[in-house]
Amino acid sequence: MTRRIGVIGTPGKWSTETLADAFADRTGYRQVIDMGRAMLDLDQGRLLCDGVDLCQLDGLVLKKAAEEYSADALDRLEMLRVAEAAGVRVFSPAEAVIRLMDRLACTVTLRNAGIPMPRTVITEDVGAAREALERFGAAVFKPLFSTKARGMVLLEAGAPDAETQIAAFKAANPVMYVQQKADLSGEDLGMVFLDGDYVCTYARVSQTGAWNTTIHSGGKYAPFDPSPELIDLGRRAQAPFGLTFTTVDIALTPDGPIVFEVSAFGGYSGAQKGCGIDAAALVANHVLTQVST
Structure with a gap:
């Protein structure tokens, strides 16, 4: 049939x-x-x-x-x-x-599951956003709906135009998602799962010196061999969502691994180019x- x-x-x-x-x-x-x-x-x-x-x-x-x-x-x-x-x-x-698809919904679910993430503040108050930036030293202001780092703004504490940039971000994003900038060391990871089972892991490696490693910003895919402990972290991160195919975005920082988000649709291209795996099949x-x- x-x-x-x-x-x-x-x-x-x-x-x-x-x-x-x-x-x-x-x-x-x-x-x-x-x-x-x-x-x-x-x-x-x-x-x-x-x-x-x-x-x-x-x-x-x-x-x-x-x-x-x-x-x-x-x-x-x-x-x-x-x-x-x-x-x-x-x-x-x-x-x-x-x-x-809503970044905040994803973040709250991950936090409630005890998954390590960057320090994050969500607020509609400009003063609270400014205080978070000062506390973090450097922060990425992220739209609640975006992919491939589109619309994200990196701000440094003490920058002369920080106030203006926060106001501009607030005008386009009434609910501000402020996340401490993580030390990515030039790469982060995409860990692929099918129906909750681990498939492979690829790295996104910065080629341009951009603050993020997305392919949209010039990053390149490369293979990566994770430890069993890292695979377990990825498995726990995707588990609450019940997805068929997904990618967990993970960074290895000096303070240990952190999870940025779980993808709604998964990285078919990353699996192909980084791991040589035909995810579509x-x-x-x-x-x-x-x-x-």
């Missing part, structure tokens, strides 16, 4: 198309779904996109809900709950991903096994 699995992502993007290809190779069915083109009819219980009723598919794989994280992307995930209620398996479940095999049971 042919299983019809749709891939929710960004048409034309490598990871989305590679994942769709993996399902096509195994089932003969290929469908890339752009949730920006979807229409939910609650009266009829239909979630339509490009003529396909997502509520009639055998499964949906979430690669990307939107090109950029935002409250609008959360609404797209809420629409998928109708497909789930109709019996369609979604990988990862919509509610699990909703808990991750792993996910496709796992999903097809799940929908066939």
